[in-house]
Amino acid sequence: MIPVMYVLALAMTVFAIGVFGMVSARSGIRMMMSIELMLNSANINLVAFSNYHDDISGQVFALFSIALAAAEAVVGFAILLMIFRHKGAINVDTINILRW
């Protein structure tokens, strides 16, 4: 029996690793990977509380969340592909077309 606090600590640690990757990444692919880490830490929380409250709805919601993360990754990689075709690089320091 694992206490729920340990699972929450794991989720927080994974989220902090994702934040570190997000703020330190210069490549677009690495940013997408960090976003996936942060989304999956939220999924760990959902499954932990689903088990804690003895209710299966949290795990169903985690499955929905995984599918939405897949859709988000698809759209993000399509955008990165078009940025690479226009600019020849996916370095996020060079992407300033949305700058005011």
Added chain:
Amino acid sequence: MFDMFDMDDLKKAIRLIPHAITSLVFLAGLYLAIFSNTSWFALFKSPSYVLTKYESGSVAIGEHMFTTYVVPFEVLSLVLLAAFVGAIYIAIKGWRRENS
């Protein structure tokens, strides 16, 4: 002496230090917020409700997904379809421009 070290790698590592400090402060704030404000040091209960009603956890997830959550499931399939069609449209548009 300094031939042993790659100075570019050292500079990259030094560049990462403020990002690491930022994410560690973030992680410390998360730990503080969770571990100080809550008192659920309870253990995981055994999944009694789920396992008495269903024969395994995946059976329970499947039954919930196709009875209680069947409308969100179908909406999610439409969302995935829209994401894939949009991504393929974006990718094909640039590919045609490159090859024409």
